[in-house]
Amino acid sequence: MRFKRPNLMSVMTGLTAALLAGSAAMAAEPTPGGWWLQEPATPVMVKLTEVHNLVFWIICAIVIFVMVLMGYIMIRFREKANPVPSKTSHNTLIEVIWTIVPVLILLVIVVPSMQLLYYQDQVPETELTVKAVGNTWNWEYAYPDYENIESYISNPLDEDASEAAGKPFLLGTDAPLVVPVNTKVKVLVTSLNNMHAWTVPSFGIKMDAVPGLVNETWFEVFEEGTYYGPCSEICGVNHYYMPIEVQVVSKAEFERWVANDGAFPGQTAQLGGTTTAAQK
Amino acid sequence: MAGHAVEHDYHLIPPSPWPFLSGVACMVWGLGMVVFFAGLQPRNGDSPMKEFFFSKGLDTLQGKEGASGGWILLVLGSLFAAYVMFGWWRDVARESEVGDHTPVVDIGLRYGMIMFIMQEAMFFVGWFWMFFELGLFHKMRAKWNTDVLENAPAYADSMAPGISSINWAGLPLMNTLILLLSGCTVTWAHHALIHNDRKGAKWGLGLTVLLGVWFVIMQAIEYLEAFHGRTHGEPWLSTDAYGSAFFLATGFHGLHVAIGAIFLFVCWARLMRGGFKPEKHFGLEAAAWYWHFVDVVWLFLFAFVYIVFGFNAL
Amino acid sequence: MVAIPETGGYGADHDDGKPGFFARWFYSTNHKDIGTLYLIFGIISGLIGGYLSFMMRLELMEPGFQYFANGHDFNVFASMHGLIMIFFMVMPAVIGGFGNWFVPIMIGAPDMAFPRMNNLSFWLLPVALICLLISFFVPGTAAGDGFGGGWVMYPPLSTSGSPGPAFDFIIIGLLAAGFSSIFGAINFITTILNMRAPGMTLHKMPLFAWSVLVTAFLLLLALPVLAASLFMLFTDRIDGGTGFFDPAMGGDPQMFQHLFWFFGHPEVYIMILPAFGIISHIVSTFSRKPIFGYLGMAYAMVAIGVVGFVVWAHHMYTVGMDVNLKAYFLAATLIIAVPTGVKIFSWLATMWGGSIRYTIPMQWALAFIFLFVIGGVTGVMLANAGVDAYLHDTYYVVAHFHYVLSMGAVFGIFAGFYYWFGKMSGIQYNKWLAAAHFWLFFIGVNVIFFPQHFLGYNGMQRRVADYPEAFELWNKVSSYGAIITLIGTGFFFLMLLEAFTIGRKTRRVGDNYWGDGATTLEWTLSSPPPFHQFNTLPRIEDTDEH
Ligand code: HEA
Ligand code: HEA
Numbered sequence A: 001m002r003f004k005r006p007n008l009m010s011v012m013t014g015l016t017a018a019l020l021a022g023s024a025a026m027a028a029e030p031t032p033g034g035w036w037l038q039e040p041a042t043p044v045m046v047k048l049t050e051v052h053n054l055v056f057w058i059i060c061a062i063v064i065f066v067m068v069l070m071g072y073i074m075i076r077f078r079e080k081a082n083p084v085p086s087k088t089s090h091n092t093l094i095e096v097i098w099t100i101v102p103v104l105i106l107l108v109i110v111v112p113s114m115q116l117l118y119y120q121d122q123v124p125e126t127e128l129t130v131k132a133v134g135n136t137w138n139w140e141y142a143y144p145d146y147e148n149i150e151s152y153i154s155n156p157l158d159e160d161a162s163e164a165a166g167k168p169f170l171l172g173t174d175a176p177l178v179v180p181v182n183t184k185v186k187v188l189v190t191s192l193n194n195m196h197a198w199t200v201p202s203f204g205i206k207m208d209a210v211p212g213l214v215n216e217t218w219f220e221v222f223e224e225g226t227y228y229g230p231c232s233e234i235c236g237v238n239h240y241y242m243p244i245e246v247q248v249v250s251k252a253e254f255e256r257w258v259a260n261d262g263a264f265p266g267q268t269a270q271l272g273g274t275t276t277a278a279q280k
Numbered sequence B: 001m002a003g004h005a006v007e008h009d010y011h012l013i014p015p016s017p018w019p020f021l022s023g024v025a026c027m028v029w030g031l032g033m034v035v036f037f038a039g040l041q042p043r044n045g046d047s048p049m050k051e052f053f054f055s056k057g058l059d060t061l062q063g064k065e066g067a068s069g070g071w072i073l074l075v076l077g078s079l080f081a082a083y084v085m086f087g088w089w090r091d092v093a094r095e096s097e098v099g100d101h102t103p104v105v106d107i108g109l110r111y112g113m114i115m116f117i118m119q120e121a122m123f124f125v126g127w128f129w130m131f132f133e134l135g136l137f138h139k140m141r142a143k144w145n146t147d148v149l150e151n152a153p154a155y156a157d158s159m160a161p162g163i164s165s166i167n168w169a170g171l172p173l174m175n176t177l178i179l180l181l182s183g184c185t186v187t188w189a190h191h192a193l194i195h196n197d198r199k200g201a202k203w204g205l206g207l208t209v210l211l212g213v214w215f216v217i218m219q220a221i222e223y224l225e226a227f228h229g230r231t232h233g234e235p236w237l238s239t240d241a242y243g244s245a246f247f248l249a250t251g252f253h254g255l256h257v258a259i260g261a262i263f264l265f266v267c268w269a270r271l272m273r274g275g276f277k278p279e280k281h282f283g284l285e286a287a288a289w290y291w292h293f294v295d296v297v298w299l300f301l302f303a304f305v306y307i308v309f310g311f312n313a314l
Numbered sequence C: 001m002v003a004i005p006e007t008g009g010y011g012a013d014h015d016d017g018k019p020g021f022f023a024r025w026f027y028s029t030n031h032k033d034i035g036t037l038y039l040i041f042g043i044i045s046g047l048i049g050g051y052l053s054f055m056m057r058l059e060l061m062e063p064g065f066q067y068f069a070n071g072h073d074f075n076v077f078a079s080m081h082g083l084i085m086i087f088f089m090v091m092p093a094v095i096g097g098f099g100n101w102f103v104p105i106m107i108g109a110p111d112m113a114f115p116r117m118n119n120l121s122f123w124l125l126p127v128a129l130i131c132l133l134i135s136f137f138v139p140g141t142a143a144g145d146g147f148g149g150g151w152v153m154y155p156p157l158s159t160s161g162s163p164g165p166a167f168d169f170i171i172i173g174l175l176a177a178g179f180s181s182i183f184g185a186i187n188f189i190t191t192i193l194n195m196r197a198p199g200m201t202l203h204k205m206p207l208f209a210w211s212v213l214v215t216a217f218l219l220l221l222a223l224p225v226l227a228a229s230l231f232m233l234f235t236d237r238i239d240g241g242t243g244f245f246d247p248a249m250g251g252d253p254q255m256f257q258h259l260f261w262f263f264g265h266p267e268v269y270i271m272i273l274p275a276f277g278i279i280s281h282i283v284s285t286f287s288r289k290p291i292f293g294y295l296g297m298a299y300a301m302v303a304i305g306v307v308g309f310v311v312w313a314h315h316m317y318t319v320g321m322d323v324n325l326k327a328y329f330l331a332a333t334l335i336i337a338v339p340t341g342v343k344i345f346s347w348l349a350t351m352w353g354g355s356i357r358y359t360i361p362m363q364w365a366l367a368f369i370f371l372f373v374i375g376g377v378t379g380v381m382l383a384n385a386g387v388d389a390y391l392h393d394t395y396y397v398v399a400h401f402h403y404v405l406s407m408g409a410v411f412g413i414f415a416g417f418y419y420w421f422g423k424m425s426g427i428q429y430n431k432w433l434a435a436a437h438f439w440l441f442f443i444g445v446n447v448i449f450f451p452q453h454f455l456g457y458n459g460m461q462r463r464v465a466d467y468p469e470a471f472e473l474w475n476k477v478s479s480y481g482a483i484i485t486l487i488g489t490g491f492f493f494l495m496l497l498e499a500f501t502i503g504r505k506t507r508r509v510g511d512n513y514w515g516d517g518a519t520t521l522e523w524t525l526s527s528p529p530p531f532h533q534f535n536t537l538p539r540i541e542d543t544d545e546h
């Protein structure tokens, strides 16, 4: 069963791709009317999508199986078609079968799922460390590797400003996290007050920001672009309005940005603050 | 089927006001808790109203001024609850005396008491879980968390200076002996009753109640010393996490000792008024079970909270 | 609305000692009356909870703010919706309501073991609900009244993040509700273990009684831990109080999550197991066949209960737990699919070879089986810790748990309600109104919650009052579904109204109005049963079917 799995998985992935043909546009942000996982942008998300697809097809098959079986029973054994009910109430063989088969199915799921889990969790040798600190209600980013870059606050853009900036409202910020492409980045996540969660769906990352605790995760993005995500742990009145924006730039551009002390042209964030004015 | 004479041994109870009145008491008391501890205003807001519902109950304890309606509600609720408990208990005792508690009902009461004690055990599982987590893992957490290690002295002394100031060999050891002794006296009372030695039973039970009260007093003294040694005018309960776990775990235990003592006292009163028979005295047995349970919890507290972690902190 | 007519139904005795109105309903010690109180209470809470959810759906119909002043108010509605639906609608209805009504009857007992404590369990609930309702109107945070930290109440949002007394009221309310359930659990366990009719061994006990027995143990072991953690929240919230969850004092905010989910996960099975029991009876009755694999069914519930205690941290995959722990919880969680599958397939096997009648309760039961499978398998998806990094706290989770709650537990409640309505009231429901209720509700909830899977996939997080435009389409569909559901629920109340006015005169029912498929003891009694049943205990013969 085990060495066959990649095969099965690729078939499933192919099927999924076929199913979704046409909606293949890069989705670093939610697609309007979208109904599927966002396009993967990191190796973790690629694996995550694969495991998801495997499980997805299995559970679809289970639901369809139950549905068809139930439909058949409902028609075949309706009162009119079967006026005299049987009296059977035991059949050891079938009971054993419907205990064993689910166990086997679960084994098929658990192996790739564990591989994904460990892959996701073991932070490899990383080339850059960034720090994301949740605050009510914005994110503060810091680059411990670069002394010249002061930590800065990434505030959400309001409706007009995001329209002007051409960013989606409730996802766009005035100062994104900037990272180079094809680089393994370690993210340290923590919080100053309430809990938050630093989330970028297309990276396959969701990491709770817990006060008094630093959580670690990592990503490596394939393509330049802007990637969005929401705060995903309820944190009070503006929980819906605490987006995460990651700008992935070429390595050269990133170096320029660092050389520039991490300045954003025309941005509105206060630089250098460690906390915002307490927004009650 | 209906209309036949009752041919089973179960105990059907006529309508009773006590449950409904318990609900009312609970409402008053719950309101009192909130008003007492929070007041009906945000704690950080600055309301000019210092009146009945809007006072901050805790201020009183901190020596700041502030009249508190919470006290009144709490006292009212407690008195009402006491009245309900009295009435309810009296009904049960009477039913027992007129023979409503047939063997099968008696077994049911036993099941009920066992389940109740299981429930209490899970309650303490919650406290011990918290206690061990804070006691065992907070250093590990601190290591994960370089930030906190660097800048929060709270972590450094979170091995509870308060705990070390309570030497297990002092009051706690005495309390252990008190409880163990009371476990003996309650067993003595039980056996005396079985052998129809009512005088011995009265003595045994009375002593147990006294020992329970003594325990509670000792615990109160211990707390006062701990506060005195630790807080120097700091806010009342404010302590580190470890101390939090210490105070609430031992505090809830103390509360249970008090409840158990009341339970035993009720049994003693029934005994004095001629209640309980050598072959039928489940009320007393239940109180004894409960007492032993409280005893066992204390042994755990003593072993882990006072001795093991107490040494750690020295 | 008083659900039970003062005069008994057929065969009821007239001098069976019913007390006067006040004593009967406030000082009650009768399991059927208390059950009725619970059901009425559940219906009222269902209305409140339904109202809250409807307001949320209205708000979410379009991007931007329509009805709420700010995010806090929305959070308050979401939190209270969750708490009220769970603690005050589902639990009182299935455990307090149907459990009280039918567990004693099914096991051949005249009443519960502790009738007075039974009534205490009930009266703590209105107290609790009042506390929760008060909390709406007292300050929570500077942003507004009420508590908006989610039904899971994680600190620090529920401690330093919600300074006002609103959350203190919720703590007190939940403590009252918790003790109510604990007392109820003690009562059910004692009743079931001690008061079964002569000849009824545990292995002959009807499955609904089994389900309540397992549920009662879950309650007994899980709720005290919630109570302890609520006390910790309470003292943490006091100025100068404790610091269990305050990192600045060396505390650990994540510990609350462990304590909460140690209660919270068993809690979800507490809500679904009694529904499993109800469905078993209905499927067997209307297939005119005994339950297939009775022992497997009973022990599957025991297995679900046991395993349910060791999987709690699958709600916490993203908090930064050790990876090995996650791996353990992943595996343990998946295991629950096996006993649950046994239940699903046994129901299907019960129908197999049967002579199936599609009455209203049977329709609810069939819909339950189908929709619960959908909700269950999305749970299996979520159990994969790796994938949960994407799906956690998205609408996919919301879709998952509404499929098992709003379609599992609630469908179980309605199935049981229609199944036993005639037994409880002596009146049969109006078929057309009931059918309208079923179909509108069935379509409605699917339209609400199926698209929420898509929203979750697309990345929409939970507990938000406003969302990016990309999510508009499916949110709109979902909100239309809520309108359909609302109309469906309206038919439920029409059905009740009709039954107690017109139906009361025209559709009286006899003892066993479902025919020979219905074999449990309640069908041997009149409808409604006499005030005190089984003055002579029934004797269960060896050959009796379950
Ligand atoms: C009645 C309530 C109920 C029930 C029964 C379940 C059942 C299950 N739940 Fe669910 N769950 C909730 C209520 C419930 N849940 C709630 C309320 C939340 C959210 C809480 C919050 O955060 O607010 C939640 C959240 C939740 C999460 C956390 C998600 C997150 O926050 O990230 C997870 C993760 O593992 C999960 C898993 C499961 C699993 C594996 C089951 C299993 O028991 C399901 C088993 C059933 C089946 C699998 C279908 C039938 C079986 C077969 C047909 C056999 C063949 C099948 C296979 C081989 C797969 N649930
Ligand atoms: C049993 C539990 C239950 C039930 C039935 C429902 C029912 C519904 N819920 Fe539920 N919901 C939760 C439990 C439940 N929910 C929980 C736990 C949360 C999480 C809260 C949190 O985030 O903290 C949540 C969150 C939640 C959200 C997400 C909020 C957010 O994250 O922002 C939404 C949004 O659409 C929603 C909508 C609905 C709708 C439209 C219904 C409709 O199905 C409602 C239709 C009305 C009814 C189903 C009531 C009918 C019942 C009766 C009238 C009683 C009958 C009684 C007897 C016969 C005795 N709910």
Ligand code: CUA
Pocket (backbone or CB within 6 Å): A134, A137, A195, A196, A197, A231, A232, A233, A234, A235, A236, A238, A239, A240, A242
């Ligand atoms: Cu920050 Cu939610």
Ligand SMILES: [Cu+2]
Pocket (backbone or CB within 6 Å): C264, C265, C268, C312, C314, C315
């Ligand atoms: Cu769970």
